[in-house]
Amino acid sequence: MIVYLPEIYPDELVYSWFCRYYVHSGCLTHKTALQEILYNRCNNPSKEFLGHLNPQMSAALQQYYPIENLVLYNTMFPQYARFISLDQKKEALYHIEHDFCDAHHLFSILPRDDEDKFMKYCPICVNEDRQQYGEMYWHRIHQIRNMQICTKHNCRLVNSAVIAKSEQTFTLCPAESFVIQQKPTIETDPLKIAFAKYMTDVFNAPMDLERDIPISAVLYHGMRNTKYMKSTGKTRYTKQLAEDMKAYYTRLNLSSIASMYQIQRVLLGDRFDFSVICQIAFYLTVNINDLTNPTLTAVQIEQEQEQNTHYMKDRTPIDWAVYDAETAPILEQVAKSIYNGSASETGRPERVSEKMIYRELELPKHRLEVMPKCRAIMERYNETYEENWARRIVWAYNKLKSKNEPFYWSDIRRLTGVKKKNIEAIIPYIRKHAKEETADAIIVLVK
Numbered sequence: 001m002i003v004y005l006p007e008i009y010p011d012e013l014v015y016s017w018f019c020r021y022y023v024h025s026g027c028l029t030h031k032t033a034l035q036e037i038l039y040n041r042c043n044n045p046s047k048e049f050l051g052h053l054n055p056q057m058s059a060a061l062q063q064y065y066p067i068e069n070l071v072l073y074n075t076m077f078p079q080y081a082r083f084i085s086l087d088q089k090k091e092a093l094y095h096i097e098h099d100f101c102d103a104h105h106l107f108s109i110l111p112r113d114d115e116d117k118f119m120k121y122c123p124i125c126v127n128e129d130r131q132q133y134g135e136m137y138w139h140r141i142h143q144i145r146n147m148q149i150c151t152k153h154n155c156r157l158v159n160s161a162v163i164a165k166s167e168q169t170f171t172l173c174p175a176e177s178f179v180i181q182q183k184p185t186i187e188t189d190p191l192k193i194a195f196a197k198y199m200t201d202v203f204n205a206p207m208d209l210e211r212d213i214p215i216s217a218v219l220y221h222g223m224r225n226t227k228y229m230k231s232t233g234k235t236r237y238t239k240q241l242a243e244d245m246k247a248y249y250t251r252l253n254l255s256s257i258a259s260m261y262q263i264q265r266v267l268l269g270d271r272f273d274f275s276v277i278c279q280i281a282f283y284l285t286v287n288i289n290d291l292t293n294p295t296l297t298a299v300q301i302e303q304e305q306e307q308n309t310h311y312m313k314d315r316t317p318i319d320w321a322v323y324d325a326e327t328a329p330i331l332e333q334v335a336k337s338i339y340n341g342s343a344s345e346t347g348r349p350e351r352v353s354e355k356m357i358y359r360e361l362e363l364p365k366h367r368l369e370v371m372p373k374c375r376a377i378m379e380r381y382n383e384t385y386e387e388n389w390a391r392r393i394v395w396a397y398n399k400l401k402s403k404n405e406p407f408y409w410s411d412i413r414r415l416t417g418v419k420k421k422n423i424e425a426i427i428p429y430i431r432k433h434a435k436e437e438t439a440d441a442i443i444v445l446v447k
Helices: 014-024 030-037 055-064 067-074 077-081 086-099 123-133 190-204 215-223 238-250 260-267 274-283 288-292 298-314 320-340 354-361 372-380 385-401 409-416 420-433 436-446
Strands: 118-121 158-163
Touching (some): 067 077, 077 086, 190 274, 190 288, 215 260, 215 274, 238 260, 320 372, 385 409, 385 436, 420 436
C-alpha cells in the first residue's frame, strides 16, 4: 500500500520522483522500493518514462496528478513524440499512460552518443534545489540529447556517474546521492546559449493534440526565401544545406550533428528526430511558435505534399558509400543493444531481425541490400530462433539466480516466453552460451 508520495518538483523526471520516494519511504533496499512501485519484480524502472507501474502505485499517482500530465510534463515524451503524426502521438500517449508499455515500440529511440550516456546536472541548480527543497533532483530539461547548457543559468552541464538509459539492474539513483558538487562553468558563447535556449523552448512548448500539421510542411515553408530553395519551391538544395549546417554546428561542438541523410529524411517526412529538427529549424531561423504551433493552411500543407514526388525523383542522389559508412556505427549500437537486452526495459536479449532494424532506424525497406558495411553487421548478429531462446533462458537463469531466492521453470518461462516443447532444440545452444556448470543446472531445471 502506497501511503505517502513526496511532492514532485518542477521539471522533475518521474524516475527522479521515484528515487526520492525510495529515500523518503524508508525502504531499506532498492528491491523493496521497486516492488512497491512496479508491476512485478522483473520490471525495470524507466529513466525517461514511467515504467510498468503496479495497480497500487497507479492508483496513488492518480490521487495526486493526472498520469497524462506526468507523461507530458515529467517524462521525456516531448523529445520523442513532439513531431510525429497526430495519430501516432495520441496512440503513444495512450499506451504510456494506460499500458505502461516499452516506449521503444511507440517511437524511434536511437542509441546515445558518448556525450549523452549519463544523467546530467547543473552545479548552480544543485545549490538552488537544496536551498529551496532541501535536496536536489534530476531535471528533465538537462537530459535532452545534445543539451550542453542549463539555460536558466547559462552554466555548462556536468555528467554524473548514473547511466541515462534504463539498465538491466534494479537501481534507483537519487540525484542527491550521486551528484558531486563542482564549481560552475559559465558558458559565454552567445550562439551556444541561443541554440540551447531554442531546444529548451521547443521541448517545453505545449503539445498540440488537436491538429496534424506535418513537420516536413513546416520546414518546407521555413526554407522558402532562402538560398536552399528555388523561388518556384520545386527544388531544394539539400546537399548545400547539410554542408553549411555541418560547418555551422561544428563550431558549437555538438555531440551529434545532423547528417545529410538525416536532413533528407526529415524534409521528406520520414523521420522525426528532435535534435535534427531543432538543428534545421534553428539554422533556418524558424520561429519557435511557427515550429511548435504552426498555422499552415490546408492549401499550404498540400503544396508541400505535392512536391514530395518531385523531391523523391530530383533531390541530390544519396552517396550510398557515405550513407553506409554513416549508418554502420549507428546500426552496430542498435543491434548490440537489441542482442544483449539493453534496448529493452526488461533487459531481455532479443533476436536482431531486419524488421526490427528497419523499424528502429526508420530505414525504408530493402535499403540494407545496397549497404555492405551494414549487411556485414547484420550477418554477425544473425542467429536462429532456437539460439536466441537459449540466450534468453541463460539470461533469465542468471537474473533469477542473483536474487538468492528459489525459482522454477515457470519463472524462467514467464521471463523468456519460451515454450517447453522447444527445449530439446535449444539445449545445444544453452551449452554454447553458458559455462558448463551453469548449463547443466539450467538443463536439469528446464527438462
